[in-house]
Amino acid sequence: EDQVTQSPEALRLQEGESSSLNCSYTVSGLRGLFWYRQDPGKGPEFLFTLYSAGEEKEKERLKATLTKKESFLHITAPKPEDSATYLCAVPSTTLTFGSGTRLQVQP
Amino acid sequence: NAGVTQTPKFQVLKTGQSMTLQCAQDMNHNSMYWYRQDPGMGLRLIYYSASEGTTDKGEVPNGYNVSRLNKREFSLRLESAAPSQTSVYFCASSTSGGARQPQHFGDGTRLSIL
Numbered sequence: 578e579d580q581v582t583q584s585p586e587a588l589r590l591q592e593g594e595s596s597s598l599n600c601s602y603t604v605s606g607l608r609g610l611f612w613y614r615q616d617p618g619k620g621p622e623f624l625f626t627l628y629s630a631g632e633e634k635e636k637e638r639l640k641a642t643l644t645k646k647e648s649f650l651h652i653t654a655p656k657p658e659d660s661a662t663y664l665c666a667v668p669s670t671t672l673t674f675g676s677g678t679r680l681q682v683q684p
Numbered sequence: 685n686a687g688v689t690q691t692p693k694f695q696v697l698k699t700g701q702s703m704t705l706q707c708a709q710d711m712n713h714n715s716m717y718w719y720r721q722d723p724g725m726g727l728r729l730i731y732y733s734a735s736e737g738t739t740d741k742g743e744v745p746n747g748y749n750v751s752r753l754n755k756r757e758f759s760l761r762l763e764s765a766a767p768s769q770t771s772v773y774f775c776a777s778s779t780s781g782g783a784r785q786p787q788h789f790g791d792g793t794r795l796s797i798l
């Protein structure tokens with residue numbers, strides 16, 4: 578059974594304090610990995626697709642990386658507007674989602 | 685761009701009542717999905733429609749039915765609501781049913797069943 582585990586469950590940072598979120602997975606034959614951002618009261622918003630180990634994608638202060646067993650979402654010099662829940666998902670028959678990391682960035 | 689639109693945004697039902705959640709997308713996507721999101725459990729797939737005219741069960745289909753009305757619209761029906769179905773329901777769509785295509789989500793329907 579495909580499984581996706583995200584850590585930490587919650588993370589509180591000061592503005593400008595860089596950190597990383599982790600997404601580890603066990604799937605039979607990785608076919609990529611997705612990162613989403615979810616704001617309170619909203620649906621998940623697509624951020625990145627990573628298709629193969631070694632691939633990296635960047636968007637503003639976010640950088641996603643992928644290895645054969647896990648993915649990291651690096652947040653460089655975060656701002657309060659980066660506060661959200663970040664979800665990762667892996668394709669199997671459909672998409673299997675992790676439970677997310679709730680990020681709070683304090684000014 | 686509206687993207688994926690869900691109605692209603694909020695609903696309170698009594699146990700045993702029925703209701704239909706509506707979803708429409710304007711991105712000309714072929715595939716559509718219904719998820720529920722519960723605290724600590726992440727998003728779980730209820731049903732999906734890989735293309736117009738087809739529907740398939742996901743991880744948690746019991747107590748639900750779906751209808752792919754046309755390419756744009758995909759509805760979710762609760763025939764006899766139960767308190768365990770209290771959740772936030774999200775509809776999503778993607779260009780195709782291929783697992784490598786990202787899904788795009790609506791803003792959800794918050795459903796409480798008393």
